[in-house]
Amino acid sequence: MPDWFSPDEWRAIALSLRVSAWATAVSLPLGVLVAFVLARRQFWGKQVLNGLVHLPLILPPVVTGYLLLLAFGRKGLVGQYLDMIGVVLAFQWTGAVLAAAVMAFPLMVRAIRLSVEAVDARVEQAAGTLGASPPWVFATVTLPLILPGIIVGSVLAFAKAMGEFGATITFVANIPGQTQTLPSAIYAFLQVPDGDGQAFRLVMVSIFVAMAALALSEWAAKAVARRISGA
Amino acid sequence: MTMQVSLQHRFAGFALDVAFDVPAGVTALFGPSGSGKSSVIKALAGLMRPDRGRISLGGQVLLDTDQRICLPPHRRRIGCVFQDDRLFPHLTVRQNLLYGRWFSPDKGGVSFEAVVEMLGIAPLLARRPQTLSGGERQRVAIGRALLSNPQILAMDEPLAALDEARKAEIMPYLEHLRDQTQIPILYVSHSVSEITRLAGSVVVLGKGRVLKTGPVAEVFSDPNLTPWLGGVREAGSVITAKVAAQDGDGLTRLDTLAGPLWLPKVDAPIGASLRVRIAAQDVMIALQRPDGISALNILPAKVVALRMGDGPGAMVQLRLGEDLLLARITQRSAVQLGLAVGAPVFAVLKSVAVAPGDIGAPPITP
Numbered sequence: 001m002p003d004w005f006s007p008d009e010w011r012a013i014a015l016s017l018r019v020s021a022w023a024t025a026v027s028l029p030l031g032v033l034v035a036f037v038l039a040r041r042q043f044w045g046k047q048v049l050n051g052l053v054h055l056p057l058i059l060p061p062v063v064t065g066y067l068l069l070l071a072f073g074r075k076g077l078v079g080q081y082l083d084m085i086g087v088v089l090a091f092q093w094t095g096a097v098l099a100a101a102v103m104a105f106p107l108m109v110r111a112i113r114l115s116v117e118a119v120d121a122r123v124e125q126a127a128g129t130l131g132a133s134p135p136w137v138f139a140t141v142t143l144p145l146i147l148p149g150i151i152v153g154s155v156l157a158f159a160k161a162m163g164e165f166g167a168t169i170t171f172v173a174n175i176p177g178q179t180q181t182l183p184s185a186i187y188a189f190l191q192v193p194d195g196d197g198q199a200f201r202l203v204m205v206s207i208f209v210a211m212a213a214l215a216l217s218e219w220a221a222k223a224v225a226r227r228i229s230g231a
Numbered sequence: 232m233t234m235q236v237s238l239q240h241r242f243a244g245f246a247l248d249v250a251f252d253v254p255a256g257v258t259a260l261f262g263p264s265g266s267g268k269s270s271v272i273k274a275l276a277g278l279m280r281p282d283r284g285r286i287s288l289g290g291q292v293l294l295d296t297d298q299r300i301c302l303p304p305h306r307r308r309i310g311c312v313f314q315d316d317r318l319f320p321h322l323t324v325r326q327n328l329l330y331g332r333w334f335s336p337d338k339g340g341v342s343f344e345a346v347v348e349m350l351g352i353a354p355l356l357a358r359r360p361q362t363l364s365g366g367e368r369q370r371v372a373i374g375r376a377l378l379s380n381p382q383i384l385a386m387d388e389p390l391a392a393l394d395e396a397r398k399a400e401i402m403p404y405l406e407h408l409r410d411q412t413q414i415p416i417l418y419v420s421h422s423v424s425e426i427t428r429l430a431g432s433v434v435v436l437g438k439g440r441v442l443k444t445g446p447v448a449e450v451f452s453d454p455n456l457t458p459w460l461g462g463v464r465e466a467g468s469v470i471t472a473k474v475a476a477q478d479g480d481g482l483t484r485l486d487t488l489a490g491p492l493w494l495p496k497v498d499a500p501i502g503a504s505l506r507v508r509i510a511a512q513d514v515m516i517a518l519q520r521p522d523g524i525s526a527l528n529i530l531p532a533k534v535v536a537l538r539m540g541d542g543p544g545a546m547v548q549l550r551l552g553e554d555l556l557l558a559r560i561t562q563r564s565a566v567q568l569g570l571a572v573g574a575p576v577f578a579v580l581k582s583v584a585v586a587p588g589d590i591g592a593p594p595i596t597p
Contacts, residue, residue: 122313122315122317123317123318123319125276125278125317126313126317126319127330128277128278128303129276129277129278129304129305129307129310129311129379130305130310130331130334130375130376130379131305131306131308131331131333131334131335131379132305132330132331132334133303133305133334134305136305136334137305140330141319141321144321145320145321227321
């Protein structure tokens with residue numbers, strides 16, 4: 001199979017899959033927490049949190065990338081302290097993970113939040129009266145009931161991360177093997193003469209991954225929902 | 232084990248201020264909607280924190296606002312059965328039933344098999360809640376609460392969401408529950424017939440206050456409480472009787488302390504004890520023993536209390552042997568008969584007036 005693609009193309013595909021998988025995995029716990037808090041809690045600054053979460057969805061991606069650079073660049077607000085402990089994100093594949101995670105976060109939170117809102121809080125209360133402490137109620141009642149939302153949110157986030165371009169190229173540039181993800185590679189191939197063929201192959205890969213992700217999420221969410229509803 | 236409850240809470244436009252005890256057996260919390268019943272249950276379960284209050288259960292303090300004690304729901308060990316069953320949709324019936332057992336500190340208590348047997352839910356164990364009927368779901372919810380080894384069972388209108396046929400289906404299971412477990416039960420309801428069938432004592436709530444507490448027979452035959460007990464049409468009393476004979480013509484003879492009572496066939500073995508609810512409007516009063524009358528049941532009684540209503544009606548409380556009976560007559564009749572406290576009279580009751588749903592087994596007195 002590898003000889004279908006040139007080493008450059010292959011590196012871009014592998015890097016994109018790795019970046020997207022990490023971005024999804026790292027943001028999932030935070031995504032569940034934020035979705036839960038937004039769905040259930042009333043607190044001062046809730047609208048601010050909601051706005052922050054959704055900001056990457058509406059801002060031009062290049063702006064998000066630039067803000068990430070300001071914050072997490074080696075001299076950035078947070079970056080300078082990370083630098084002291086030896087963590088560098090800018091122009092590294094880990095930076096691509098951060099950019100993809102930030103861009104995909106609103107989609108993930110929206111999907112999970114919807115499923116949290118659909119959970120009947122009275123059923124959770126009943127679990128409490130049966131002796132389950134709040135963490136146990138969450139683990140044994142809430143979590144299983146929001147699983148379809150978690151699956152859909154994760155797959156959406158993964159697909160979004162696979163396609164992330166603007167923020168990634170702004171924050172971590174386009175270094176082959178380091179930060180050159182699938183969309184960056186397509187862009188790079190289109191910049192050189194005779195690159196169309198390579199670009200087209202990667203475009204096909206992108207379409208395939210996106211379609212497969214959607215189909216998978218539909219199937220998984222339906223299977224889980226069927227198990228929950230017992231139909 | 233006894234639970235002592237005292238609660239005060241101000242809601243918008245409504246103040247709750249109640250204090251009562253829940254001894255062993257079934258205690259009914261009775262009152263019309265808006266009387267504060269659900270708030271009491273919420274406060275007991277720990278789902279609501281009252282402004283002031285104290286709840287203790289067999290020496291353990293669950294809530295004491297003065298001492299700043301307020302145990303969270305999962306540490307109260309109050310088994311709750313709600314009006315809506317609140318079963319876990321993602322678990323099977325068996326997993327639902329065993330859920331509370333997992334968190335219970337002592338693994339003793341009622342056995343899984345006994346509860347399944349008592350509630351008749353063995354054929355449902357592998358199914359999911361969505362595939363059950365309303366009555367089946369409520370039985371599973373009762374089993375789930377029982378199996379969490381609670382120190383007390385709080386049932387918040389468990390039958391209110393069900394139709395008459397489903398209520399009739401569950402009632403015998405509730406009677407089994409009452410007779411086969413040692414756990415005190417607080418049974419919230421606004422149905423006089425449910426309470427007279429199940430409860431030993433009753434706490435009557437009205438507008439956030441306790442109006443009266445006492446044994447069911449005494450409270451429900453109190454003519455002064457009629458307006459609170461669902462109005463004159465719902466008014467009635469409870470008497471206990473023993474099945475004496477099944478007559479050939481389809482009637483059953485019950486013996487009460489005041490004399491025999493004939494009712495349409497009651498499906499119970501001879502010698503069985505029953506509680507019969509008799510609606511006040513089905514009872515007539517005569518000064519002499521009537522002769523040549525179709526009514527079969529004529530029992531000597533004494534007037535204990537008399538309450539003239541706001542309209543044309545009057546409530547008369549009668550004593551038949553040990554039992555109290557309520558009769559609803561017009562004020563004109565009361566005056567014409569010259570009824571007064573202490574007057575000897577005869578209570579007349581049509582056999583067919585008593586509905587089968589108003590006959591049940593009495594609680595086994597400890």
